Amino acid sequence: MPVPVIRKNLYFKPDSSRVVARFFNNGDSRTINLVKRIMTLNEEDVRHELEIILNEFRGRHRNIAEIYLKHASNYKNLIESIGINFEELSPERRLLIGSYSTLEYSLEAAALFNPSIVEDFDQSFLAEGEKRVILSFRATGEGHLSSIVFRKGILDASNNLRMVEPQKHIDLPTIIKKKSHNKKRFMEKMEEMNIPKEFSTPIMNDLPDMFEYYTLKEAVRKILTLDVNEPQRKALKEMTWLVNSYYDIEFHKDSKISGRAILPISSSESRGIEDARFVRFTEDDGSETIYATYTAYDGFTILPKLLSTKDFVNFRIMPMHGNGAQNKNFALFPRKINGKYAMLARIDGVNNYIFYSDRITLWNDPIKIQEPKFPWEFTQIGNCGSPIYTEHGWLLITHGVGAMRRYCIGVSLLDLSDPTQELGRLKEPLLSPLEEEREGYVPNVVYSCGSLIHNNQLILPYAVSDYASSYVTVNMDDLLAELKKT
Template sequence: MTLSEAEVKHELEITLKEFVGRHRNISDIYLKHASNYKNIINSIGVDYAKLSLERRLLIGSYSTMEYSIESAALFNPSIIEDFDQTFLEEGEKRVIISFRATGEGHLSSIVFRKGILDASNNLRMVAVHKHIDFPIIKKKKSYNKTRFMKKMEEMNIPKEYSSPIMDALPKRFEYYMLKEAVRNILTLDIDEQRRTALKEMTWLVDSYYDIEFHEDSKISGRVIFPISSSESRGIEDARFVRFTDDDGSEKIYATYTAYDGFTILPKLISTSDFINFRIMPMHGNGAQNKNFALFPRKIKGKYAMLARIDGVNNYLFYSNRITLWNNPIKIQEPKYPWEFTQIGNCGSPIYTDHGWLVITHGVGPMRRYCIGASLLDLEDPTKEIGRLKEPLLSPLEEERDGYVPNVVYSCGSLIHNNHLILPYAVSDYASSYVTVNLDDLLTTLIAES
């Protein structure tokens, strides 16, 4: 504030010259960040509204830093077929691949890439856009009181702390009403247990939101960053699936794990265009732990989901509502030495004429992660038709060292030209892919039933 307008202009010119070519709409970012200081500036007797544009831009630059979203790792890929299959040669398929990107501070986000699989299953990636597009964040406006209270019970938030607030709210309440009520009580002298419970209520209401990217942005420039408090330590292992409803309509869903450093919350993403995304927490007595993977279609009129809710075994759920998951059914336990520690899925099941193909992961000695495969009955996935006795994929010697050593892992694969296209993480620092002849794989799985 002590700089003259000439000095402000000089410093701003230097900054813009150095950084304007590295970012998209950096002036808008500076102005947005500067507005966070509006109350502070007004409190020292200066009218923020009367500051010159240059001074506001310079203030914003001091509260802005660059962040390399993939500097530590780019791993745990999930691949789906793109809705757009125009202008391709015969035997080609356009795909979208999501990755878990980890940067400074071990913070994980979701990033996207496009590619084309040719007739020989070679994957040609589209060039990565250099600029990140920041989405518009829209909080959900109203909430169902009954469902919200049920989720608080699942999170073990004591009723003695939540009831004084919830009892006063209508059957459908607005976002700001709960936030304001909690904020008022947090200003009082209350014990730590009550304070934690109230913060968890805020944490839950902030877990619902929509994000919207600019339509002129490239998909590789769209990043789903941690936004709510439940995601403050990262968004982990998104499993994308192209879902076909009973009426033939299609939508993209993804399950992921929100982590705040202490608590895990399974969440669901929905999108139809990879521009507008809706994010919701999942509910129910089974909505806990990791590894949720949605089936690509309903089974006997109900949504179906796989998960590893106890950290060890594979479970199956059915539900009439895509965010509500109760009464899990255990369908797989560790069976072979390479998976004795735990078994889980590596993405959504894949439909084949012979059954649901489920790519699994197993953890064995020295926390070595390998990838396996199982075949489940189409009408009753609790029935295992077959299961590989040996891993389908194990870490090669040159793949064993990395961000997390001795790991191969995937979050979703697909079938192309009668081959399984399986992208996988290489020791949690980079990603690769393999192809597997589908007939050979299914023949082996049925033989090992």
């Protein structure tokens, strides 16, 4: 018997007006010619042209002049290479150069989908039965480039979601590269990536046990200037790719969470940040951290990565490693199990696996726990976010792919102390695409990256055919009763 699902009349749709000002590099040669043209203008003409640009774009970005100056400074060495002293340029001329080095990028032009939801740390000034929540979305813009964006809202006592109006001005964070790396762990990750030791060892032998980020970058850069063969060049670039995968980001504290966006930063993410699964994790000492697993994609290679934050202002980003750190669909359990971190993944593209680890970034020896069982999931089964703790077991929201690549959402119940044991599993999908939900960027899909329980109801945000998002509620008594039958 199907479990009753209540669809809520709230939709999150892409908004092409939400733009961010990004650095635009048109190549050294064209930039040099551009700067030479700007240098032909006298100071009065520079001020005139700059005023036109500022009048047109200052209302769309709260700190556009600061952005222009930052982008102009990226070309300081290039400008000085043609005999121009960058520091002697007037502030107005630098601003004008920066404006030509900037473009607007619409984060959500194509889609706002694959949502995840977590409880906010701040639960102050709420009525009885309310809960403040943060939703994350995969925002997709031009070129199918995916980023992470956020929204904040309040679930009322009836689980109706009241959203805070999203901020129009979007801020990019300050990027802070990790300064030092553990050589042993770095070499282990290179081995997992099949970087030949014959190419990596000569560089690594000269580095201390804890080496600086720029030390490796400089060593690789010097060798790349030599006459190296293509396999060696590829290996050296992969080493740089790996070291670039570790970084911190920091947003302005005075920005609203809806005005913060995490765009691809490292080369491992150059083609997108996909399907972040956020979870509020409780440590053994009771402290809490928000983690998110996501897929970094550079057009060729998939790298599972981990993001952590305690305030949604400062974020740490790290790659995951181990023999199981491959493919997609990683989802962290919200607490340790028998003293170890636990993670779900679909490492072979078909089945659900679980890992246990003493380190939150190291994942070896996956154990298969679920295979496709019913026709609607015969192609593959995977998670739809982190498992949710209940006294009856771990509630696992799954996705199944069936005929015509139709995605549906299912539910399983796993044993609390031994999640390899499945206690129950719905025979029919909990959620399937309705007729009006079948059209989108990818037709016939409903999908989620995380849910929670509030007021004895499952709150399940979901994507509609990789275009927009909505959410449903499900009574937990009804859901658990059906799961226990199966």
